Every structure is written in structure tokens, then in C-alpha cells.
Amino acid sequence: MAEGADMFSLREVLVAFKGCLSEQQEVRVDPYLEGWKGLVRFLNSLGAIFSFISKDAVTKIQIIEGYRNSDQREKYLTIQSMVEYELSNGLVDLDKRSEHPDSGCRTLLRLHRALHWLQLFLEGLRTAKEDAKTSVICSDSYNASLANYHPWIIRKAAMVAFYALPPRNTFLENMNVGTTEEAMAMLGDALPFICKVYEITEDLYAQHKLLGLP
Ligand code: 1PW
Numbered sequence: 001m002a003e004g005a006d007m008f009s010l011r012e013v014l015v016a017f018k019g020c021l022s023e024q025q026e027v028r029v030d031p032y033l034e035g036w037k038g039l040v041r042f043l044n045s046l047g048a049i050f051s052f053i054s055k056d057a058v059t060k061i062q063i064i065e066g067y068r069n070s071d072q073r074e075k076y077l078t079i080q081s082m083v084e085y086e087l088s089n090g091l092v093d094l095d096k097r098s099e100h101p102d103s104g105c106r107t108l109l110r111l112h113r114a115l116h117w118l119q120l121f122l123e124g125l126r127t128a129k130e131d132a133k134t135s136v137i138c139s140d141s142y143n144a145s146l147a148n149y150h151p152w153i154i155r156k157a158a159m160v161a162f163y164a165l166p167p168r169n170t171f172l173e174n175m176n177v178g179t180t181e182e183a184m185a186m187l188g189d190a191l192p193f194i195c196k197v198y199e200i201t202e203d204l205y206a207q208h209k210l211l212g213l214p
Contacts (some may be wrong), residue, residue, distance in 0.1 A: 010175035010183075013038035014190030020197045026078040027197055029068060036061050036111060039118065045174060049161045057114065063107045076104060079201055083208055097214050106213040112201050117146040119194050125168065126187045134165040 016035035020027050036057060043054040067076040075085035082104045086092045092103045120141035128137055139162045147155050165171065169180055177183040205211045 009177060010038075010042060011177055011186060013042065014186065014193065017197055018190065018193040021193070021200075022078065025200060026080045027200055028078055029064065029076055029082065032079070032111075032197070033061050033064060033068075042175075047164055049164050052157060053161060057111065060107050060111050063102050064104055064111075067104050079108060080204060082108070083204060083210070087208060092210075093214060095214065103213075105210055108201075109205065109210065109213050112198070112205070113146055113149055115194065115198050115201075117142055119191065119198055120145055122187055122191055122194070125171070126184055126191070128168065130168065132168055134168050134171045135162045137168075138162045138165055 013035050016031045016038060019031040020035070022028055040054045040057055040061070043050045043057070064076070067073070067082075070076075072085070074081075076082045086103055086105050091100050092105045093100045097106075121138055124137035124141050125134070139159060142158060142162070147158070150158070166174065172180045172183040175183050177186050202211075
């Protein structure tokens with residue numbers, strides 16, 4: 001397939017997540033959002049049925065981009081600086097959404113939870129048997145992670161979307177990384193970076209008791 005400027009490749013997503021980690025093991029916000037934008041393109045390439053899933057991710061990305069384009073942009077350079085800034089200035093609703101319904105902390109937490117799903121899904125894809133059903137890998141990983149935070153109506157809609165996923169080999173081809181073997185090798189290279197970004201964020205949020213933000 002010819003390489004086009006707007007063609008999706010999962011490689012870009014993984015490169016972006018690799019670029020998230022600073023030398024001090026902080027998570028940079030801009031590449032995090034770039035990674036997510038790539039994922040949204042990927043979700044959209046899976047068909048219209050996935051657009052309800054990507055739509056919410058787009059809203060969340062835009063909220064955080066808004067902070068990165070505001071006067072306080074420097075405070076939102078890394079997830080660590082964002083948490084520090086918002087908490088010390090009382091900009092996070094801790095018990096109930098009220099004055100700060102769209103804080104960076106609560107918005108990023110939603111993406112963070114979804115990243116866990118992605119991580120489990122890609123791991124499942126990489127380690128599954130050749131004839132494994134993508135829909136099953138996807139729903140298993142979803143049920144083990146993000147589903148716990150979703151009401152049943154969303155869970156139901158997600159399950160319907162998963163049935164529409166193509167078989168594993170077609171799916172790996174859709175990632176536009178090359179042969180199935182190349183796609184698998186890339187997943188193997190890149191997954192540790194996604195895991196690391198996830199872990200650092202999880203630890204930071206746990207440390208500040210932010211994992212249940214409303
Ligand atoms: C093929 C595997 C791809 C994994 C990509 C993950 C995309 C995740 C987006 C799921 C969105 C489902 C519909 C929206 C639900 C929102 O209510 C929920 N958002 C998320 C990201 O979970 C919670 O946000 P809210 O309602 O508290 O603002």
C-alpha cells in the first residue's frame with residue numbers, strides 16, 4: 001500500500017508514547033496527546049461504529065489542548081506539573097463535579113484508564129493464537145479494565161462495536177506497519193513504553209489519591 005500523508009500507522013502512535021518520557025521519568029503532555037490523536041485516527045479507520053468511542057476521546061484531548069494553549073501552558077507541560085499546579089491551586093473537584101468539572105486531572109484520568117485498555121488489548125493481540133478473534137481480545141481487555149468505569153449502556157454499545165472488528169490478520173494489516181511479523185515486532189518494541197507511561201501516571205495519581213476523581 002502506498003504511503004500517504006494522512007494514512008494511519010500505528011507506528012506513529014507508539015513513537016509518540018515513546019516520546020512521552022522525560023529524562024526525569026516525567027510524562028510529557030504534548031506527545032501523550034499526539035499518541036491519542038493517532039489512536040483516534042486508528043479508531044476511526046475501524047469504521048463509523050467506533051466513532052462514538054473516539055468522540056469522547058477527542059473531547060478529552062481538546063480540553064487538555066485548551067490548557068496547553070492557555071496562559072498557564074507551562075504548568076501543563078508534564079502530567080506531574082499539571083497535578084502539582086491544579087492541586088495546589090484548588091482547581092480539582094475531589095468529591096463531586098462542581099466548580100471545576102473539566103480539570104486537567106480528571107480529564108486525563110479518563111484517557112489514562114482508556115490507555116490501560118489499549119495496553120491490554122495490544123498485549124492480547126501480540127500473544128494471541130493466529131486464529132484468535134480480535135473481538136474477543138478486545139472485549140476481554142475492555143472488561144478487565146475500562147468497562148469497570150462505564151455504565152451498562154456504554155458497555156453494551158462498546159460490545160456491539162467490538163463484534164464489527166475484523167479478524168486478527170486483517171487487523172494487523174490495517175495498522176499499516178508492514179507484514180504481520182513486522183507488526184508483531186513493533187508491538188513488542190513499543191508496548192514497554194506504553195506500560196511505563198501508564199505505570200508512572202498510575203503511581204502519581206495513587207500518590208495524590210486522584211484515582212477516583214469524579
Ligand atoms: C481497539 C482498542 C482501542 C482503545 C482505545 C480506547 C478509547 C477509549 C474511549 C472509550 C469511550 C467510551 C464512551 C465514553 C465514555 C465516557 O463516559 C467516559 N470516557 C472514557 C474515555 O472512558 C468517561 O468520561 P466522563 O463521562 O467521566 O467525562
